[in-house]
Amino acid sequence: MTKSKPTAKTGVKKISTNRHVRTRRDHATELAEDYVEAIDELLQAQEICRVTDLAARFAVSHVTVNRTVARLKRDGWVTTQPYGPVELTEAGRMLARASRQRHEIVLRFLITLGIREQTANIDAEGIEHHVSEETLRAMQRFVEKPGK
Amino acid sequence: MTKSKPTAKTGVKKISTNRHVRTRRDHATELAEDYVEAIDELLQAQEICRVTDLAARFAVSHVTVNRTVARLKRDGWVTTQPYGPVELTEAGRMLARASRQRHEIVLRFLITLGIREQTANIDAEGIEHHVSEETLRAMQRFVEKPGK
């Protein structure tokens, strides 16, 4: 009695399967990218990257970092020893560099667009994980010649 | 023995607390926005929105939709009755409209940037949840006069 006519087994469906699947995949990678990026920066800034540093960086407990790092290790991005610091694998380093590059491009793009630096930084963090190569290249071109 | 000198209780830390806290909050809202947007569209297209429609739309099982909808209900975005269709609350409708507007702006912006429509659509879905009001306004302006 509550519901009524339109059967709607028609139309609409399936339009955007890939996009949501992609969204979920993106989310799975996002943390990994953020972590390797942070680890890479910490390693450059202070030679060593500890769980505590990451906990402070991401404003989460060391326990959370611990388990995230365990996943990163499982997935081949980092190496660790018990009670030891976190290091990047070759793959981890490459991912970190790629992520940072993407971040830089998005950031400079936003700044070129006229966004204030602080906002640009925040937005870039959110956006960088969701731009395709095509869009990234367009952003790059725009930064080079904004007037087109 | 594994680790060495740099104490590093100095520097670095805390730089970006807010941003990661924000990232986590964003993720919490993202699904809600995607759902109310989809529900709103379905309601306009076919008068009724059922769990099955959403399952097809997001390419997940109806069970997943069920529990997500339960959360949306708990949070005041939708209403449902057992075995009945999904409806939006006033708040849900407003959120849907706002989300769609944001989506439109990002999409048109990307297209103006020269991104192919298909890619633009995918990227817009990823980006729309992460742009600040400031950036959104800049995108809007850009769409209006691309050459600046």
Added chain:
DNA sequence: GAAGAAATGTAGCATAGGCTACATTTTTGA
């Protein structure tokens, strides 16, 4: 108006990513 199909609901499981409390190991400093 019932039988079969479709939709919805429930139980129970998994993973990711949070947490606190407590245990262990390493580092530091008097």
Added chain:
DNA sequence: TCAAAAATGTAGCCTATGCTACATTTCTTC
């Protein structure tokens, strides 16, 4: 050197989001 502090690890709990398998309700159709 050795005790306290800091860092790391472990146990166990939570929520969000996925799933399959099975139960129930509603819709369709003959």
